[in-house]
Amino acid sequence: MWKDFINGIWKENPVLVLMLGMCPTLATTSNAPNALGMGLATTFVLACSNVVISAIRNLVPAKIRIPCYIVVIATFVTIVDLLMQAYAPSSIYDALGIFIPLIVVNCIVLGRAEAFASKHGIFRSLLDGLGMGCGFTLALVMLGLAREFCTGGTLFQIKVITPWTTDFNLMSMAPGGFIMLGLFLAGMNIYNKRKAEKEGRTCDPPMDMDCRHCNICTIEREKE
Protein backbone atom coordinates (compact mmCIF):
# COMPACT_ATOMS: atom_id res chain seq x y z
CA MET A 1 0.00 0.00 0.00
CA TRP A 2 2.65 2.47 1.10
CA LYS A 3 4.63 1.51 -1.97
CA ASP A 4 1.88 2.90 -4.24
CA PHE A 5 2.34 6.30 -2.65
CA ILE A 6 6.15 6.37 -2.63
CA ASN A 7 6.29 5.03 -6.18
CA GLY A 8 5.10 8.32 -7.66
CA ILE A 9 7.46 10.45 -5.66
CA TRP A 10 10.76 8.87 -6.63
CA LYS A 11 10.83 5.65 -8.63
CA GLU A 12 8.18 6.68 -11.15
CA ASN A 13 8.25 10.42 -10.68
CA PRO A 14 5.98 11.72 -13.45
CA VAL A 15 8.26 14.60 -14.46
CA LEU A 16 11.75 13.29 -13.85
CA VAL A 17 11.31 9.60 -14.73
CA LEU A 18 8.13 9.11 -16.76
CA MET A 19 8.64 12.45 -18.57
CA LEU A 20 4.92 13.13 -18.70
CA GLY A 21 3.19 16.48 -18.56
CA MET A 22 6.02 18.51 -20.01
CA CYS A 23 3.79 21.42 -21.09
CA PRO A 24 2.78 22.53 -17.59
CA THR A 25 6.24 21.63 -16.32
CA LEU A 26 8.00 24.06 -18.62
CA ALA A 27 5.30 26.71 -18.61
CA THR A 28 4.53 27.09 -14.93
CA THR A 29 7.89 26.57 -13.25
CA SER A 30 9.24 30.06 -13.90
CA ASN A 31 8.78 30.64 -10.18
CA ALA A 32 8.01 28.49 -7.18
CA PRO A 33 4.57 29.84 -6.13
CA ASN A 34 3.14 29.19 -9.61
CA ALA A 35 4.71 25.73 -9.68
CA LEU A 36 3.17 24.96 -6.30
CA GLY A 37 -0.26 26.12 -7.46
CA MET A 38 -0.12 24.02 -10.60
CA GLY A 39 1.16 21.01 -8.65
CA LEU A 40 -1.61 21.19 -6.08
CA ALA A 41 -4.32 21.63 -8.72
CA THR A 42 -3.02 18.61 -10.64
CA THR A 43 -2.76 16.55 -7.43
CA PHE A 44 -6.40 17.27 -6.61
CA VAL A 45 -7.55 16.30 -10.09
CA LEU A 46 -5.38 13.15 -10.09
CA ALA A 47 -6.57 11.91 -6.72
CA CYS A 48 -10.28 12.60 -7.41
CA SER A 49 -10.30 11.21 -10.93
CA ASN A 50 -8.36 8.10 -9.82
CA VAL A 51 -10.94 7.40 -7.10
CA VAL A 52 -13.94 7.87 -9.39
CA ILE A 53 -12.43 5.91 -12.27
CA SER A 54 -11.46 3.09 -9.94
CA ALA A 55 -15.02 3.06 -8.56
CA ILE A 56 -16.63 2.79 -11.99
CA ARG A 57 -13.97 0.57 -13.56
CA ASN A 58 -16.22 -2.50 -13.60
CA LEU A 59 -19.23 -0.64 -14.99
CA VAL A 60 -17.58 1.06 -17.93
CA PRO A 61 -17.65 -0.95 -21.17
CA ALA A 62 -14.08 -1.36 -22.38
CA LYS A 63 -14.87 0.14 -25.76
CA ILE A 64 -15.78 3.55 -24.45
CA ARG A 65 -13.54 3.70 -21.39
CA ILE A 66 -11.31 6.51 -22.68
CA PRO A 67 -14.18 8.95 -23.40
CA CYS A 68 -15.63 8.10 -20.00
CA TYR A 69 -12.30 8.79 -18.28
CA ILE A 70 -11.98 12.09 -20.11
CA VAL A 71 -15.46 13.16 -19.01
CA VAL A 72 -14.57 12.38 -15.40
CA ILE A 73 -11.23 14.19 -15.62
CA ALA A 74 -12.71 17.20 -17.40
CA THR A 75 -15.39 17.49 -14.73
CA PHE A 76 -12.83 17.64 -11.95
CA VAL A 77 -10.66 20.10 -13.87
CA THR A 78 -13.63 22.43 -14.33
CA ILE A 79 -14.40 22.13 -10.63
CA VAL A 80 -10.80 23.07 -9.79
CA ASP A 81 -11.01 25.98 -12.23
CA LEU A 82 -14.18 27.32 -10.60
CA LEU A 83 -12.83 26.81 -7.08
CA MET A 84 -9.59 28.59 -7.91
CA GLN A 85 -11.45 31.51 -9.47
CA ALA A 86 -13.53 31.80 -6.34
CA TYR A 87 -11.02 31.25 -3.57
CA ALA A 88 -7.38 31.35 -4.78
CA PRO A 89 -5.37 34.60 -4.63
CA SER A 90 -5.96 36.44 -7.89
CA SER A 91 -2.24 36.57 -8.71
CA ILE A 92 -2.06 32.76 -8.78
CA TYR A 93 -5.20 32.43 -10.89
CA ASP A 94 -3.89 35.04 -13.34
CA ALA A 95 -0.64 33.15 -13.76
CA LEU A 96 -2.15 29.66 -13.99
CA GLY A 97 -5.48 30.48 -15.61
CA ILE A 98 -4.70 29.25 -19.09
CA PHE A 99 -2.93 26.11 -17.86
CA ILE A 100 -5.73 24.83 -15.63
CA PRO A 101 -7.97 23.71 -18.53
CA LEU A 102 -4.91 21.98 -19.99
CA ILE A 103 -4.84 19.55 -17.05
CA VAL A 104 -7.60 17.72 -18.95
CA VAL A 105 -5.12 16.64 -21.57
CA ASN A 106 -2.23 16.27 -19.15
CA CYS A 107 -0.83 12.82 -19.88
CA ILE A 108 -0.22 12.08 -16.22
CA VAL A 109 -3.90 12.15 -15.33
CA LEU A 110 -5.14 10.04 -18.21
CA GLY A 111 -2.03 7.85 -17.99
CA ARG A 112 -2.64 6.98 -14.36
CA ALA A 113 -6.34 6.42 -15.03
CA GLU A 114 -5.54 3.93 -17.76
CA ALA A 115 -2.44 2.33 -16.23
CA PHE A 116 -3.41 2.15 -12.58
CA ALA A 117 -6.90 3.23 -11.54
CA SER A 118 -8.69 1.06 -14.09
CA LYS A 119 -6.97 -2.05 -12.69
CA HIS A 120 -6.81 -1.47 -8.94
CA GLY A 121 -9.10 -0.82 -5.97
CA ILE A 122 -10.31 2.56 -4.82
CA PHE A 123 -7.95 2.97 -1.88
CA ARG A 124 -4.81 1.99 -3.78
CA SER A 125 -5.85 4.26 -6.65
CA LEU A 126 -6.28 7.15 -4.25
CA LEU A 127 -2.80 6.53 -2.84
CA ASP A 128 -1.36 6.28 -6.34
CA GLY A 129 -3.04 9.53 -7.35
CA LEU A 130 -1.80 11.33 -4.27
CA GLY A 131 1.71 9.90 -4.70
CA MET A 132 1.91 10.85 -8.36
CA GLY A 133 0.52 14.29 -7.53
CA CYS A 134 3.05 14.81 -4.75
CA GLY A 135 5.86 13.68 -7.03
CA PHE A 136 4.66 16.09 -9.70
CA THR A 137 4.32 18.95 -7.22
CA LEU A 138 7.71 18.24 -5.68
CA ALA A 139 9.47 18.13 -9.05
CA LEU A 140 7.70 21.31 -10.17
CA VAL A 141 8.53 23.24 -7.01
CA MET A 142 12.20 22.16 -7.13
CA LEU A 143 12.41 23.24 -10.76
CA GLY A 144 10.61 26.48 -9.92
CA LEU A 145 12.96 27.25 -7.05
CA ALA A 146 16.04 26.52 -9.14
CA ARG A 147 14.79 28.61 -12.06
CA GLU A 148 13.72 31.62 -10.05
CA PHE A 149 16.96 31.53 -8.06
CA CYS A 150 18.97 31.57 -11.28
CA THR A 151 16.74 34.36 -12.64
CA GLY A 152 17.01 36.88 -9.89
CA GLY A 153 18.29 35.31 -6.67
CA THR A 154 14.81 34.86 -5.27
CA LEU A 155 13.18 31.92 -3.48
CA PHE A 156 9.37 31.89 -3.42
CA GLN A 157 9.57 35.46 -4.82
CA ILE A 158 11.57 36.63 -1.82
CA LYS A 159 14.97 38.04 -2.70
CA VAL A 160 17.70 36.13 -0.96
CA ILE A 161 20.65 37.82 -2.68
CA THR A 162 19.77 41.50 -2.36
CA PRO A 163 22.49 43.03 -4.59
CA TRP A 164 21.17 40.98 -7.55
CA THR A 165 19.19 43.66 -9.37
CA THR A 166 19.22 42.73 -13.06
CA ASP A 167 17.26 39.59 -13.86
CA PHE A 168 18.86 36.81 -15.88
CA ASN A 169 15.79 36.28 -18.03
CA LEU A 170 16.96 33.21 -19.92
CA MET A 171 16.12 31.04 -16.94
CA SER A 172 12.61 32.37 -16.54
CA MET A 173 11.72 31.63 -20.17
CA ALA A 174 11.05 28.29 -21.87
CA PRO A 175 14.70 27.63 -22.90
CA GLY A 176 15.75 28.03 -19.28
CA GLY A 177 13.07 25.51 -18.36
CA PHE A 178 14.55 22.96 -20.77
CA ILE A 179 18.08 23.63 -19.51
CA MET A 180 17.10 23.27 -15.86
CA LEU A 181 15.05 20.13 -16.54
CA GLY A 182 18.04 18.65 -18.38
CA LEU A 183 20.31 19.39 -15.44
CA PHE A 184 17.80 17.78 -13.07
CA LEU A 185 17.58 14.64 -15.24
CA ALA A 186 21.36 14.45 -15.47
CA GLY A 187 21.59 14.74 -11.70
CA MET A 188 19.02 12.02 -11.22
CA ASN A 189 20.85 9.70 -13.64
CA ILE A 190 24.20 10.29 -11.92
CA TYR A 191 22.62 9.50 -8.55
CA ASN A 192 20.99 6.32 -9.82
CA LYS A 193 24.18 5.17 -11.53
CA ARG A 194 26.35 5.78 -8.47
CA LYS A 195 23.86 3.98 -6.28
CA ALA A 196 23.75 1.01 -8.64
CA GLU A 197 27.54 0.82 -8.83
CA LYS A 198 27.80 0.83 -5.05
CA GLU A 199 25.41 -2.09 -4.90
CA GLY A 200 27.33 -3.87 -7.62
CA ARG A 201 24.59 -3.73 -10.28
CA THR A 202 24.71 -2.14 -13.66
CA CYS A 203 22.27 0.72 -14.02
CA ASP A 204 19.64 0.16 -16.67
CA PRO A 205 16.72 2.41 -17.30
CA PRO A 206 13.38 0.65 -16.73
CA MET A 207 12.30 -1.46 -19.67
CA ASP A 208 9.44 0.79 -20.89
CA MET A 209 11.28 4.02 -20.46
CA ASP A 210 14.20 3.82 -22.82
CA CYS A 211 14.21 3.49 -26.57
CA ARG A 212 14.25 -0.31 -26.63
CA HIS A 213 10.49 -0.60 -26.62
CA CYS A 214 10.05 1.88 -29.43
CA ASN A 215 10.65 0.44 -32.86
CA ILE A 216 10.85 3.55 -35.00
CA CYS A 217 14.61 3.22 -35.48
CA THR A 218 14.42 -0.49 -36.31
CA ILE A 219 11.82 -0.11 -39.06
CA GLU A 220 14.50 0.75 -41.61
CA ARG A 221 16.61 -2.19 -40.59
CA GLU A 222 13.72 -4.61 -40.93
CA LYS A 223 13.13 -3.49 -44.48
CA GLU A 224 16.64 -4.47 -45.47
Added chain:
Amino acid sequence: MSAPKKISIVYLAFFLCVICAVATAALAFVAEKTAAPIAKAKEAKVFNGLKTVLPPFDNDLVKTKQSFKSSSGNEVDFYTARKNGKVVGYAAQAAVGYGYGGRVEGLIGLSPEGKVTNYIISSHSETPGLGTRVTDRKEIKTIFNLGRKKEDSKLPPNAILDQYIGHSLTKGDSWKKRPWALKKNGGEAEHVTGATISSNAACGIAWEAVSTFKEHRSEILKGGK
Protein backbone atom coordinates in the same frame (compact mmCIF):
# COMPACT_ATOMS: atom_id res chain seq x y z
CA MET B 1 -14.01 -4.15 -17.72
CA SER B 2 -16.43 -6.65 -19.13
CA ALA B 3 -15.59 -9.63 -21.27
CA PRO B 4 -15.47 -9.13 -25.05
CA LYS B 5 -19.11 -10.04 -25.55
CA LYS B 6 -21.09 -8.07 -28.08
CA ILE B 7 -22.37 -4.82 -26.66
CA SER B 8 -24.89 -2.92 -28.71
CA ILE B 9 -24.08 0.61 -29.75
CA VAL B 10 -27.30 1.80 -28.13
CA TYR B 11 -26.02 0.64 -24.77
CA LEU B 12 -22.69 2.42 -25.31
CA ALA B 13 -24.44 5.64 -26.24
CA PHE B 14 -26.75 5.30 -23.26
CA PHE B 15 -23.81 4.75 -20.93
CA LEU B 16 -22.00 7.83 -22.22
CA CYS B 17 -25.20 9.83 -21.78
CA VAL B 18 -25.50 8.71 -18.17
CA ILE B 19 -21.86 9.58 -17.42
CA CYS B 20 -22.24 13.00 -19.01
CA ALA B 21 -25.50 13.66 -17.16
CA VAL B 22 -23.89 12.87 -13.82
CA ALA B 23 -20.89 15.06 -14.69
CA THR B 24 -23.17 17.91 -15.73
CA ALA B 25 -25.14 17.66 -12.52
CA ALA B 26 -21.95 17.81 -10.47
CA LEU B 27 -20.69 20.80 -12.45
CA ALA B 28 -23.99 22.64 -12.18
CA PHE B 29 -23.89 22.19 -8.43
CA VAL B 30 -20.33 23.53 -8.12
CA ALA B 31 -20.99 26.41 -10.53
CA GLU B 32 -24.04 27.40 -8.51
CA LYS B 33 -22.09 27.31 -5.26
CA THR B 34 -19.11 29.30 -6.59
CA ALA B 35 -20.99 31.89 -8.66
CA ALA B 36 -21.24 34.39 -5.83
CA PRO B 37 -17.61 34.08 -4.62
CA ILE B 38 -16.34 34.38 -8.21
CA ALA B 39 -18.32 37.55 -8.84
CA LYS B 40 -17.08 38.89 -5.54
CA ALA B 41 -13.45 38.04 -6.35
CA LYS B 42 -13.71 39.74 -9.75
CA GLU B 43 -15.26 42.83 -8.22
CA ALA B 44 -12.61 42.88 -5.52
CA LYS B 45 -9.91 42.74 -8.17
CA VAL B 46 -11.23 45.82 -9.97
CA PHE B 47 -11.94 47.53 -6.67
CA ASN B 48 -8.44 46.89 -5.31
CA GLY B 49 -6.93 48.35 -8.46
CA LEU B 50 -9.13 51.44 -8.19
CA LYS B 51 -8.27 51.81 -4.53
CA THR B 52 -4.55 51.96 -5.27
CA VAL B 53 -4.86 54.88 -7.68
CA LEU B 54 -7.37 56.93 -5.67
CA PRO B 55 -7.06 58.92 -2.47
CA PRO B 56 -9.15 57.69 0.50
CA PHE B 57 -12.87 57.79 -0.28
CA ASP B 58 -16.13 56.62 1.27
CA ASN B 59 -18.68 56.27 -1.55
CA ASP B 60 -19.70 53.21 -3.54
CA LEU B 61 -17.37 53.38 -6.54
CA VAL B 62 -19.07 50.73 -8.63
CA LYS B 63 -22.24 52.82 -8.87
CA THR B 64 -20.36 55.86 -10.22
CA LYS B 65 -19.11 54.07 -13.32
CA GLN B 66 -19.51 56.06 -16.55
CA SER B 67 -18.29 54.95 -19.96
CA PHE B 68 -17.22 57.26 -22.77
CA LYS B 69 -15.71 56.78 -26.19
CA SER B 70 -12.29 58.38 -26.59
CA SER B 71 -11.32 60.25 -29.76
CA SER B 72 -9.61 57.10 -31.06
CA GLY B 73 -12.76 55.06 -30.49
CA ASN B 74 -11.71 53.13 -27.39
CA GLU B 75 -13.94 52.85 -24.38
CA VAL B 76 -12.77 54.62 -21.23
CA ASP B 77 -14.53 54.03 -17.90
CA PHE B 78 -14.57 56.71 -15.25
CA TYR B 79 -15.23 56.26 -11.54
CA THR B 80 -15.84 59.16 -9.19
CA ALA B 81 -14.43 59.00 -5.67
CA ARG B 82 -16.04 61.14 -2.99
CA LYS B 83 -15.31 61.73 0.64
CA ASN B 84 -18.05 63.30 2.78
CA GLY B 85 -19.89 64.18 -0.44
CA LYS B 86 -16.96 66.08 -1.95
CA VAL B 87 -15.19 64.83 -5.07
CA VAL B 88 -11.62 63.83 -4.19
CA GLY B 89 -10.61 62.30 -7.49
CA TYR B 90 -11.47 60.24 -10.55
CA ALA B 91 -10.19 56.90 -11.69
CA ALA B 92 -10.04 56.13 -15.39
CA GLN B 93 -9.85 52.63 -16.77
CA ALA B 94 -8.43 52.78 -20.28
CA ALA B 95 -6.88 50.34 -22.72
CA VAL B 96 -5.00 50.34 -25.99
CA GLY B 97 -4.51 47.44 -28.36
CA TYR B 98 -1.00 48.17 -29.56
CA GLY B 99 1.19 46.80 -26.79
CA TYR B 100 3.91 44.35 -27.81
CA GLY B 101 1.79 41.45 -26.56
CA GLY B 102 -1.56 42.92 -27.62
CA ARG B 103 -4.02 44.65 -25.33
CA VAL B 104 -2.71 46.68 -22.41
CA GLU B 105 -5.06 48.00 -19.73
CA GLY B 106 -4.28 50.75 -17.28
CA LEU B 107 -5.84 52.50 -14.31
CA ILE B 108 -5.20 56.19 -13.96
CA GLY B 109 -6.00 58.29 -10.93
CA LEU B 110 -6.99 61.85 -11.78
CA SER B 111 -7.31 64.81 -9.46
CA PRO B 112 -10.60 66.77 -9.65
CA GLU B 113 -8.77 69.20 -12.00
CA GLY B 114 -7.75 66.41 -14.36
CA LYS B 115 -4.12 65.98 -13.38
CA VAL B 116 -2.70 62.47 -13.32
CA THR B 117 -2.10 61.52 -9.70
CA ASN B 118 -1.39 57.83 -10.05
CA TYR B 119 -0.90 55.35 -12.82
CA ILE B 120 -0.79 51.57 -12.84
CA ILE B 121 -1.00 48.99 -15.61
CA SER B 122 -3.68 46.53 -14.57
CA SER B 123 -3.46 43.93 -17.31
CA HIS B 124 -0.93 43.23 -20.05
CA SER B 125 1.01 40.47 -21.76
CA GLU B 126 4.31 42.22 -22.43
CA THR B 127 7.66 40.41 -22.56
CA PRO B 128 8.90 39.54 -19.06
CA GLY B 129 12.05 41.49 -18.25
CA LEU B 130 11.70 43.98 -21.11
CA GLY B 131 8.14 45.20 -21.49
CA THR B 132 7.45 44.53 -17.83
CA ARG B 133 10.01 47.17 -16.92
CA VAL B 134 7.47 49.62 -18.30
CA THR B 135 4.33 48.01 -16.90
CA ASP B 136 5.21 46.61 -13.49
CA ARG B 137 5.31 48.37 -10.20
CA LYS B 138 6.80 45.59 -8.22
CA GLU B 139 7.50 45.59 -4.54
CA ILE B 140 10.75 43.67 -4.12
CA LYS B 141 10.50 41.44 -1.11
CA THR B 142 13.85 40.55 0.41
CA ILE B 143 14.74 38.45 3.41
CA PHE B 144 15.60 41.68 5.22
CA ASN B 145 12.23 43.44 4.90
CA LEU B 146 10.09 40.31 5.11
CA GLY B 147 8.43 41.13 8.42
CA ARG B 148 8.09 44.84 7.76
CA LYS B 149 4.66 46.16 6.93
CA LYS B 150 4.05 47.82 3.60
CA GLU B 151 3.02 51.46 3.53
CA ASP B 152 -0.30 51.39 1.72
CA SER B 153 -0.24 55.00 0.61
CA LYS B 154 2.78 54.68 -1.64
CA LEU B 155 3.11 52.62 -4.79
CA PRO B 156 6.48 51.11 -5.66
CA PRO B 157 8.24 53.44 -8.11
CA ASN B 158 8.37 52.96 -11.86
CA ALA B 159 10.16 55.77 -13.70
CA ILE B 160 8.24 55.35 -16.95
CA LEU B 161 4.78 55.39 -15.40
CA ASP B 162 5.72 58.01 -12.82
CA GLN B 163 6.65 60.57 -15.47
CA TYR B 164 2.98 61.10 -16.33
CA ILE B 165 2.10 62.00 -12.76
CA GLY B 166 1.35 65.69 -12.31
CA HIS B 167 0.56 66.26 -15.98
CA SER B 168 -2.78 67.15 -17.51
CA LEU B 169 -4.24 68.64 -20.67
CA THR B 170 -4.94 72.02 -19.06
CA LYS B 171 -3.24 75.18 -20.17
CA GLY B 172 -0.59 75.58 -17.50
CA ASP B 173 0.85 72.12 -18.01
CA SER B 174 4.62 71.75 -18.00
CA TRP B 175 4.61 69.58 -21.11
CA LYS B 176 4.52 72.20 -23.84
CA LYS B 177 6.11 70.45 -26.76
CA ARG B 178 3.53 68.18 -28.43
CA PRO B 179 2.75 66.44 -25.20
CA TRP B 180 1.80 62.80 -24.60
CA ALA B 181 4.18 61.23 -27.08
CA LEU B 182 7.57 59.58 -26.67
CA LYS B 183 10.67 61.71 -27.18
CA LYS B 184 11.59 59.83 -30.32
CA ASN B 185 8.14 60.63 -31.72
CA GLY B 186 8.57 64.30 -31.02
CA GLY B 187 7.05 64.34 -27.56
CA GLU B 188 8.59 64.64 -24.14
CA ALA B 189 8.09 61.24 -22.55
CA GLU B 190 10.99 58.91 -21.85
CA HIS B 191 10.93 55.27 -22.89
CA VAL B 192 12.76 52.09 -21.98
CA THR B 193 15.36 51.13 -24.57
CA GLY B 194 14.28 47.87 -26.17
CA ALA B 195 10.70 48.30 -25.03
CA THR B 196 9.59 51.23 -27.15
CA ILE B 197 6.29 49.59 -28.07
CA SER B 198 5.39 48.95 -24.45
CA SER B 199 6.43 52.49 -23.51
CA ASN B 200 4.32 53.82 -26.34
CA ALA B 201 1.33 51.80 -25.15
CA ALA B 202 1.74 53.19 -21.63
CA CYS B 203 1.84 56.67 -23.11
CA GLY B 204 -1.25 55.92 -25.21
CA ILE B 205 -3.29 54.76 -22.23
CA ALA B 206 -2.45 57.91 -20.28
CA TRP B 207 -3.42 59.97 -23.32
CA GLU B 208 -6.75 58.14 -23.71
CA ALA B 209 -7.59 58.85 -20.08
CA VAL B 210 -6.69 62.54 -19.96
CA SER B 211 -8.04 63.41 -23.39
CA THR B 212 -11.36 61.67 -22.74
CA PHE B 213 -11.55 63.42 -19.39
CA LYS B 214 -11.01 66.76 -21.08
CA GLU B 215 -13.56 66.04 -23.79
CA HIS B 216 -16.34 64.78 -21.54
CA ARG B 217 -15.42 66.81 -18.50
CA SER B 218 -18.80 68.38 -17.91
CA GLU B 219 -20.60 65.05 -18.14
CA ILE B 220 -18.13 63.39 -15.81
CA LEU B 221 -18.48 66.21 -13.28
CA LYS B 222 -22.26 66.07 -13.49
CA GLY B 223 -22.75 62.34 -13.56
CA GLY B 224 -21.76 59.56 -11.26
CA LYS B 225 -23.88 60.82 -8.40
